[in-house]
Amino acid sequence: MSDFTAPLPADAATDDHVLATWLATVAGERLLEVRSTSGLEGKELKDAGDQAAHELLMELVAEHRPDDAVLSEEALETAEDKTARLRASRVWIIDPLDGTREFSEVPREDWAVHVALWQDGDLVAGAVAQPALGETFNTGTPLVVPPSTSERIRIAVSRSRPPAFVEALAKELDAELVPMGSAGVKVLSVARDISDAYVHAGGQYEWDSAAPVAVARAAGLFTSRVDGSELKYNQEDVYLPDLIVCRPELAERIVAFVKAHGTD
Numbered sequence: 001m002s003d004f005t006a007p008l009p010a011d012a013a014t015d016d017h018v019l020a021t022w023l024a025t026v027a028g029e030r031l032l033e034v035r036s037t038s039g040l041e042g043k044e045l046k047d048a049g050d051q052a053a054h055e056l057l058m059e060l061v062a063e064h065r066p067d068d069a070v071l072s073e074e075a076l077e078t079a080e081d082k083t084a085r086l087r088a089s090r091v092w093i094i095d096p097l098d099g100t101r102e103f104s105e106v107p108r109e110d111w112a113v114h115v116a117l118w119q120d121g122d123l124v125a126g127a128v129a130q131p132a133l134g135e136t137f138n139t140g141t142p143l144v145v146p147p148s149t150s151e152r153i154r155i156a157v158s159r160s161r162p163p164a165f166v167e168a169l170a171k172e173l174d175a176e177l178v179p180m181g182s183a184g185v186k187v188l189s190v191a192r193d194i195s196d197a198y199v200h201a202g203g204q205y206e207w208d209s210a211a212p213v214a215v216a217r218a219a220g221l222f223t224s225r226v227d228g229s230e231l232k233y234n235q236e237d238v239y240l241p242d243l244i245v246c247r248p249e250l251a252e253r254i255v256a257f258v259k260a261h262g263t264d
């Protein structure tokens with residue numbers, strides 16, 4: 001494929017960070033094109049975006065890493081696919097369009113493309129493109145998290161379905177809530193000093209958090225399940241309903257609050 005604005009870097013052949021970054025970037029370009037030229041709206045625009053980014057990413061991963069398995073939000077996984085994925089040493093975990101709702105609300109910027117690589121038990125590379133910003137955050141060039149510029153703690157939450165327990169947590173920490181779309185955008189908001197923590201429970205899948213968590217870890221942020229346990233990827237059941245991503249100094253208080261009060 002040669003019709004991308006972002007050319008394929010030569011070292012993408014051997015460097016998974018570089019390939020992840022390029023994949024997320026070109027899928028983001030494709031989404032911007034669908035958004036601006038398809039003439040579609042609402043559900044049709046969401047479906048067209050999901051499909052276009054998914055098909056492109058499946059094709060490009062098959063071309064550039066033909067021996068690896070893929071877990072994508074938009075792929076229907078057969079029993080055979082699952083067996084192969086669980087036996088594979090390398091699995092690309094992909095959300096072709098995260099924040100689908102916000103993608104369809106032009107000109108919102110809070111939607112993303114997630115591309116992560118899991119290898120032998122852990123996330124080893126990842127990239128989160130925020131195409132409307134022209135940025136792809138990645139594990140190859142880790143973000144340097146600046147000191148917080150806010151006196152009050154800021155907690156990123158879903159703008160369409162903020163979990164009730166996060167409102168209680170905010171009260172406890174005297175924090176403010178910062179609503180936005182997309183799990184990737186919320187995770188990156190912590191690294192970019194737009195928020196200080198992203199705390200979620202109640203439902204999500206591995207593809208919603210894999211790439212953002214890889215990028216957050218590379219930037220030195222704390223990541224875990226809400227009970228403080230490890231986030232595990234490439235599991236048989238890919239439902240991964242909760243997570244915390246925060247500045248390391250906030251982790252203990254957030255985990256302690258959830259342990260004491262739960263998430264219901």
Ligand SMILES: Nc1ncnc2c1ncn2[C@@H]1O[C@H](COP(=O)(O)O)[C@@H](OP(=O)(O)O)[C@H]1O
Pocket residue numbers: 073095097098099100101157158159160161180181182183201202203204205208
């Ligand atoms: N309770 C829930 N159950 C399942 N998925 C959820 C969820 N809450 C959030 N998500 C998923 O997490 C992503 C971010 O959601 P939000 O913007 O509300 O925080 C969305 O991904 P998609 O856009 O890829 O579907 C959404 O589907």
Ligand SMILES: [Mg+2]
Pocket residue numbers: 073095097098099183207208
């Ligand atoms: Mg998602």
